[in-house]
Amino acid sequence: MNLLATTSWGLLWPAGLILLPLIVAVLIYAYLRQGQSKKIVVPTLMILRALSQVERARQKIRLPWRFFFELMVLLLLLAGATGLYRDKAATVMAIVLDNSLSMSLIDTTDPLAQSLLEIAKRDLSLILAGLPSNQELEIFTTSPVLKALSQEALTPSQATRLLDAVAVIPGSDDLTTPLKSLASAKRFAKITVLTDKFVDSASATPSDSRIELKVIQPQQGRAAAQNIAINEIALERAADGRPATVKVWLSAYIHAPLETELSLAGLQDNAQEFEAAAKIGLSLKAGLQEASFAVPPGNWRAFRVSLAPPPGSPALLADWIRLDNFAWITVKAAEGELILVSPLSARELGLSQLPQFTVKQLTLERIADQVDNISQGAIFVFHRFVPDFLSSHNFLLVYPQNDSKYAGIKAHQKAGALADWKEHHPILSYLNLPLLQLKSALTLKGEAGAEELIATTDGPVLLAYQDSIRKYAVFGFELFPFRGKASPLLSILTLNALSWLGQGESFSDYQLAPFSPHSVEGLSQIDSLPIRGPKFLGKSADPLTAGLYQIAPAGLIAVNYFDQGESNVSSPATVSLPTLKEADFPTDQRDKASFYFATLATLVLAALIMESVFLIFVRWQRSRV
Amino acid sequence: MLPETLHPKLLRQLELLKLRARRRFLGTKQGGHLSLRRGHGIEFSDYRQYQAGDNPRNIDWGIYARSDRLFIKRYQEEQDLTVLIVVDSSASMAAPLTESKWQYARDIALAAVYIALMQQDSVVLAAPEQLQTAKVSGAKAIHNLAAQLLQVQAGGQPDLARAVQLAAAQVRFPGVAIVISDFLLPLPQIFATFNALRARNLDITAIQVLSQQDFKPWASQLATTCVDSETAEELNIDLGLEGQQRYSLLLAKHNQNLLNYFAETQVSFSQITTEEDFDFAIIECLLESGLFR
Numbered sequence: 065m066n067l068l069a070t071t072s073w074g075l076l077w078p079a080g081l082i083l084l085p086l087i088v089a090v091l092i093y094a095y096l097r098q099g100q101s102k103k104i105v106v107p108t109l110m111i112l113r114a115l116s117q118v119e120r121a122r123q124k125i126r127l128p129w130r131f132f133f134e135l136m137v138l139l140l141l142l143a144g145a146t147g148l149y150r151d152k153a154a155t156v157m158a159i160v161l162d163n164s165l166s167m168s169l170i171d172t173t174d175p176l177a178q179s180l181l182e183i184a185k186r187d188l189s190l191i192l193a194g195l196p197s198n199q200e201l202e203i204f205t206t207s208p209v210l211k212a213l214s215q216e217a218l219t220p221s222q223a224t225r226l227l228d229a230v231a232v233i234p235g236s237d238d239l240t241t242p243l244k245s246l247a248s249a250k251r252f253a254k255i256t257v258l259t260d261k262f263v264d265s266a267s268a269t270p271s272d273s274r275i276e277l278k279v280i281q282p283q284q285g286r287a288a289a290q291n292i293a294i295n296e297i298a299l300e301r302a303a304d305g306r307p308a309t310v311k312v313w314l315s316a317y318i319h320a321p322l323e324t325e326l327s328l329a330g331l332q333d334n335a336q337e338f339e340a341a342a343k344i345g346l347s348l349k350a351g352l353q354e355a356s357f358a359v360p361p362g363n364w365r366a367f368r369v370s371l372a373p374p375p376g377s378p379a380l381l382a383d384w385i386r387l388d389n390f391a392w393i394t395v396k397a398a399e400g401e402l403i404l405v406s407p408l409s410a411r412e413l414g415l416s417q418l419p420q421f422t423v424k425q426l427t428l429e430r431i432a433d434q435v436d437n438i439s440q441g442a443i444f445v446f447h448r449f450v451p452d453f454l455s456s457h458n459f460l461l462v463y464p465q466n467d468s469k470y471a472g473i474k475a476h477q478k479a480g481a482l483a484d485w486k487e488h489h490p491i492l493s494y495l496n497l498p499l500l501q502l503k504s505a506l507t508l509k510g511e512a513g514a515e516e517l518i519a520t521t522d523g524p525v526l527l528a529y530q531d532s533i534r535k536y537a538v539f540g541f542e543l544f545p546f547r548g549k550a551s552p553l554l555s556i557l558t559l560n561a562l563s564w565l566g567q568g569e570s571f572s573d574y575q576l577a578p579f580s581p582h583s584v585e586g587l588s589q590i591d592s593l594p595i596r597g598p599k600f601l602g603k604s605a606d607p608l609t610a611g612l613y614q615i616a617p618a619g620l621i622a623v624n625y626f627d628q629g630e631s632n633v634s635s636p637a638t639v640s641l642p643t644l645k646e647a648d649f650p651t652d653q654r655d656k657a658s659f660y661f662a663t664l665a666t667l668v669l670a671a672l673i674m675e676s677v678f679l680i681f682v683r684w685q686r687s688r689v
Numbered sequence: 690m691l692p693e694t695l696h697p698k699l700l701r702q703l704e705l706l707k708l709r710a711r712r713r714f715l716g717t718k719q720g721g722h723l724s725l726r727r728g729h730g731i732e733f734s735d736y737r738q739y740q741a742g743d744n745p746r747n748i749d750w751g752i753y754a755r756s757d758r759l760f761i762k763r764y765q766e767e768q769d770l771t772v773l774i775v776v777d778s779s780a781s782m783a784a785p786l787t788e789s790k791w792q793y794a795r796d797i798a799l800a801a802v803y804i805a806l807m808q809q810d811s812v813v814l815a816a817p818e819q820l821q822t823a824k825v826s827g828a829k830a831i832h833n834l835a836a837q838l839l840q841v842q843a844g845g846q847p848d849l850a851r852a853v854q855l856a857a858a859q860v861r862f863p864g865v866a867i868v869i870s871d872f873l874l875p876l877p878q879i880f881a882t883f884n885a886l887r888a889r890n891l892d893i894t895a896i897q898v899l900s901q902q903d904f905k906p907w908a909s910q911l912a913t914t915c916v917d918s919e920t921a922e923e924l925n926i927d928l929g930l931e932g933q934q935r936y937s938l939l940l941a942k943h944n945q946n947l948l949n950y951f952a953e954t955q956v957s958f959s960q961i962t963t964e965e966d967f968d969f970a971i972i973e974c975l976l977e978s979g980l981f982r
Contacts, residue, residue, distance in 0.1 A: 106906040107781035107790075108873045109917040109924050111939045115932060 076147025083145075087138050095131050130675070137671045144664035156200045156217055158252040159188060161230055162239055162259035164207040165387055165630035166637070168232040169260070169289060171282035172381040184258040184280045185227045191256065192220040202252075206259075207233045210242035232387065239639040240264075247272045247642040257639075264638035272642050282384070286634060290381075291317045292324060292348055293388035293631035294371050299359075308359040312369050312391065316348040317634050318382050324348055324373045328357040331366040338368050346371075368392050388631045400566055403438055403457070405431060406447035413447060414546030421562070443565045447544060454534075458565040461538040464506065484519040491528055491537055491560045492517055506540040514538075528564075537561045691835050694796045694967050695803070702972060706804050706981040708772065708865065736760040771813065771824060771860045772805040773891065774798045775853050776838070777870030778816040782898070783843035784918035790898045791843035793963050794869040797896060799835050800971055801867055804981065806831050813859045816841045817852030824859060846919040849874065850881035857889045865980065866891040871898055876946055883956055894957040894980045897947070901964055904940065905933070 075081070106112070167181040178186070192201070200217035203226060204210055213226045239261055246255055255275045262279055282289055296313040310328060324346050329338035342357050359367070371389045373380045383389065400421040402410075410416050410423040424442075426434050428449060435455045444459035485492055507523030510516075517537075518526035525540035539561075546558050629637055691700075739748060739759035747761045776798045782791040798814065805812050811826040814834050819841045822834060853868065860866075866886045872879055872895070886893050906915055915924045926932075944960075951958045959977035961970050975981040 103914045103916055103923070104902075104906065105784050105786075105918050106915045107784045107871060107900070107903060107918050109915060109920075109922055110873055110875065111936060111943060112906060112915055112924055112926060114939060115926070115936050 074148075075143075078146060080142065080146035083142060084139075087142060088135065091131065091135055091138065095128070133671070133675060137668050137675075140664045140668045140671070144661040144668070147661065148664065155253050156202055156251050157195070158246055158249075158255040159191075159201060159203045159223070160239075160242065160246065160255060160257040160259070161185070161188065161203065161205050161227075162207070162257070162261065163205045163230055163232050164239075165232060165385065166260050166633070167280070168387050169282060169291070169384045169633055170386075171284055171289070172384060173288065174283045179232070180260050180280045180282065181230070181232055184278075185230065187278065187280070188227060188258055189224055192224050195220045197221070203227075204242065204246065205230055205233070206239055206242045210245055239637070240642075243275065243639065244642040247275065259639065261637050261639040264640040275641055277639070277641070286636065289317070289384050289633035290319060291385045291388070291631055291633040292322065292371055292373075292383050293317075293385065293628075294369060294391045295352075295388075295628050295631070297367075297369055297391040299367070307361070310357040310359060310367055310369065312355045312357075312371075314346070314348065314353045314355060314371060315628070315631055316350050316353065317632055318348065318350050320382075322348045322373065322382050323377065324371055326355050326357075327370045327372070329368045329370070330360070330362065330364045331368075332363055338366075341367070366392060384633055385631060400562070401439060401442035402562070403442050403444045404447065405444060405449050405451065407449065408447065408544075413544040414548075415445070415544075417546055417548060418559075418562075441566075443562060456533050458535040460561055460565055461536060462543045463539065463541065464508070482518065483521045484516075485526075486515065486517045489515065489517050489528060490564045491526070491557065504541065508538060508540045510538060535565050537565060690832060690839075691799065691803075692792075692796060692839060694792070695799055695835075699800075699968050699971070700803065703800055703804050704807055706972075706975060707808060708770070708801075708804050708810060708980060709982045736762060770805070771811045771864035772801065773813045773815070773856055773860050773864060773866040773886075774801050774805075775815045775817070775849075775856055775866070775868045775870075776841075777849055777868075778819050778841050778843045778845075779847055779849070779870075780844045780918040781871055781873055785900065785902045789843075790871055790900050790963055793961060793967065794871075794896075794898045795838055795841070796967065797869050797898070797961070797971055797974065798867070799831075799838060800975065801981075802834050803831050804975075806834075811864075813856060814838060815852060815856035817847035817849050818845065819847075821852075821856060821859070850878055850885060853882050854885040857886055857891065860889060860891065864891055866893045867896065867978075867980065868893070869896045869898060871900075871903065872947055873903065873943075876943070876950070879947065880950060883950070883954060887954060892957075892980070893954075894959075894978045895947075895951055896974060896978060897944075897958070897960045899960065899962050901962070904937070906936075 161181075161184060163181055167184065168179050170177055170179045195201075197219060199220055201220060201223045202217055203213045203223050205213065213223075213230070218226070239257070239259055243255070243257065246252060252274060255272070256278065257275060258278045258280055260280050263277060293315050294312060295315050298311045300309045300311055312326060314326075316322060326344050326346050327340065328342040330341040331338050341360050341362075344355060344357070346353070346355060357367075357369075369391045373383060402415060402418075402421045402423045404410050404413070404415060404423055404425040405428065406413065406425070407428065410425055415421070415423045424438075431451050435457075438455070438457065440457065442457055444455075444457050446459060446461045446464075448463050450461065450464050505520060505525045507520060507525060508527055510524070510527035511529055513531065514527040514529040516524040516526075517528050518524065527538045527540075529536050529538075539557075543554055543558055543561075546555060548555055695703075736749060736752070737760065739761050743761045749760050749762050752758065752760045776794050778791065782794060783789060802812050802814060806826065806828050809826060811824045812822075812830070812834065813824050814820060814822045814837070816838065820837055822837060825834065849870065853866075857866065866889070868882065868886070883893060883895070915926055916922070917924075948958060950956075957979040959974045959979075961974040
């Protein structure tokens, strides 16, 4: 396929051309008036009269060169003002490579034993080989978020070389949202998608005709696919001094019962390597299952649970995705105290899922009387409540409802796009927030000196403040309930905020724990919708693999969340293709218009400077004569 | 009161000049000029035969000794002269304001008046339609004439020929006429002016006063509107280099026509421009005219 480039010129505001005859008329009039503007009293016109008659007889009407020069300058200005642009037809081809967890599926019955991603890369190489060498390409991966492999368009040969670096990255198994983003870009003439997902039969039609979906399937088909996976892991502490228990939730998408082994490995406090701690045999049946380990004595820092059929077991053939066979959890004594002030309980807000904190809840009334009993290192969490009294403790304030000098409410925004964020602040580290869509947020005005961390088009929705007395962070959108991996962006925001508000302790991990979403009236969700090139800012060697990572200096453990549904090999996710929607004012077109306006303005300025210099030189020459 | 331009040092220089008529005229009083009358003057003129009644003192005994014939010596009688000075006071003499030709012309006229009065000539001073003095003489008359002339303001569009004609009528006996103007008039008007003086058989001198603007009326603006100082007529001009050169040629041609006419009619001519130093230029101009020595 050869997408030939065509170019058409256009004007964004052609009505401005009506000024053209006016400009020419005004310029001519100005030049005619130029001679009349200066009057000189001369002794007599006797000789001049004779001269002008002769001159008129000899000459036609002659416009000086300056007239045409200034006419050109004015025409350039008019072209810029009317929005001259060059609309290059879409020629770029977008290739979307689904690199989600489900693409790591390896058909164990296939002698080649290639994962779906490797098959997709192989197919893509063939596609690229068939393209003209000058075809412009942009290649995207979808997991954990839509990401372009390069900043600029690639040739087919360049794209082929970049394919080797593409790997499976567990993340949200959402292909619909990235496709919707790409479809809104007018520059793409075609969008080719390689994925294991089928089109949702309920997709609205007609879909964007530029999108071509190539579904990669195991050789034996989906029906033959099998998988065993660890979904959740939790550390339950016993209050009566008994050993803690590591609980594991498993899912098995298998055709027949399967004998597997569940292994527990632990990381001692001063060790660098996990050491085997326990092992249990499991007989898995299709569906969900639980298992648990008693935590052995020791000074443990973290545990790793792994699920695998015994070596050499034929059950290995039943595990078509291996990445979901592991889970990690850290073990740390509660070292922080959260003082919750909220009409809701800690469990409802999900704070109980943070084992490193003990949560104490105060009643809404008479907080001042209770403050004396609270240690200085505790962090207040005000949720939907702003007291009229603040102690010197650090605090986290979420979704304020009342005016206060710490977080006055400016306006309630129903929905808004992220306008700005301060990447440098620890609360926002390891997050990339472009085009964060806020379904519900309150714009805030904070105390003088409060740093605006996240702002919508209406104003700040996250403030942070620090002085010699206290730190505080104020969220103008609902941060809770803490859902762990089910809501990664919120979870990391919460963890970052608590880490920053803590007393300098390196905040570590959180628990991969099951959490049933608790519906609380009024709580809103936040979706992140990046489009281009977001970076997952973990500094670990491989931050995008499920696990726990200590990342200096914030001490945050970056975790990767993969959709539990990706482990379900028998029923893969579907994708809804976007419909083609014409933008009223395409961004590309507007950008091109801006580009030409800037160019034309520069040309006009240069021309005016040249004319001024020339006129000064001419007058200087005449004065010398 | 004389203007400041006629300062004492310049006046002393002017006193050294003598107004010299190129022809001999018949005057009524003894003055400083040679008269056609023969009489008892100082300068020997010629001889005539002795007639009864002649003064024997005038017999040239030398000729008698050589020729045994009696001849009487004749002497030329020195007579006074009437000097008519006409200063063009039209509006063109006042344009441009920064280079007033009028002041130059006025001061030249006063210088000529001064010289004439100092050598006991009579003076008639005229500025068309604004000033017409009677014939005055005596050195003291300079102040009165200067005061009258200083009150004259150049302006309007007087009929120069008519004014000259009227002024010349005051000159009863033949004398000298000095016309000071820029002569930027149609040639027929100029001819009519000087013909009126020629009819009076006067020894005529023309002094042309020009300014820088007369040579380049467009100043720094090539495209401009020129307004006639006398008629207020407006003319838009847009002169390129060729036009400027053509203007200069036409002005030179006009002046050449003037010179040709003056040569034909034995009118003395000199020219002065306002950018010249007045003290130096006035002496040069008066000497160049041939009327002063």
